[in-house]
Amino acid sequence: MLRTTPFHARTGPLCQPQNWRRWAGYVTAGSYELTHDREYHAIRSSAALFDISPLFKYEIRGPDAVRFLDRVVTRDVSKCQLDQVLYTPWCDEFGKVMDDGTLSRLSDDAFILTSAEPNLRWLLDNVLGFKVTVEDVSDSVAALSLQGPNARAILNRATDGAVDDVRFFRQTRALISGTDVRITRTGYTGDLGYEIWVGAAHAEPTWDGLIVAG
Incomplete structure (x- = not known):
């Protein structure tokens, strides 16, 4: 049986086209809108948030x-x-x-x-x-990818400036909405980006903190 990720309560209502894809036994949002244009331009000109929890x-x-x-x-x-x-x-x-x-x-x-x-x-x-x-620890650790030129500014607002000195392919620990997270300066979009790793039980407050900051 396919499972939902720890962020599904947040991503589910946002997935307008119901474009779900299978990934490592989970269902994840393939896109949030009926066309990909705004999502693409968000990554290139602002920032976008991806649920990458199904990674092993x-x-x-x-x-x-x-x-x-x-x-x-x-x-x-x-x-x-x-x-x-x-x-x-x-x-x-x-x-x-x-x-x-x-x-x-x-x-x-x-x-x-x-x-x-x-x-x-x-x-x-x-x-x-x-x-x-x-x-x-695949099931116990949830993960998000925040990618785009505004990613650093958003994370700094969410973490009180914790990522200013994080170099490419380095990591740090910080608090988002009072939750301890591990932040790596990594990603696959070719733009400025970070990945946020958090205990699955604290996934939703982490998502909420990033949305408020962004």
């Missing part, structure tokens, strides 16, 4: 986290600094690309990996011999 999210923790990730992704994880985000693909033993996503360093021995397709089994297949744990 895996927490990797333990003293061997860096060694383990160096084995399974193509980037040099030992060079990843605290609060840095890497974009990386990962390959099978024959060098064929299996998927790609972002890898965020939360602490010395903790990371979170995102992907568009399920990869838990493959990660667990490679964990033998490493002192790490791999946890699927």
Whole structure:
């Protein structure tokens, strides 16, 4: 059975064309209006908010986290600094690309990996011999993408200026509507953008805080 995301109570009434698409077992709004024109121009001239909660999210923790990730992704994880985000693909033993996503360093021995397709089994297949744990937190973490030239100004209003110093592919923590969120300066629109990661139980107040700020 298809599920709704933690933001569905907010996105549902806004989806005028009822253009729902399937994504990783969820239904998400494919567009909010009958034509795409205003949404496109919002991203290019102002800002737009996307629900990206269906992304798969895996927490990797333990003293061997860096060694383990160096084995399974193509980037040099030992060079990843605290609060840095890497974009990386990962390959099978024959060098064929299996998927790609972002890898965020939360602490010395903790990371979170995102992907568009399920990869838990493959990660667990490679964990033998490493002192790490791999946890699927996909359902417990909701996510939004705020993209467009006004994204920084909107987030600063929502967080009391928390993102002014966040560089490209870096992250910070902040409060939105009193809720602790993780903010990464990442996205896929080719414009200024951020992604906001929040506990699923606090998704709606986070959405509301961004809408008020924007």
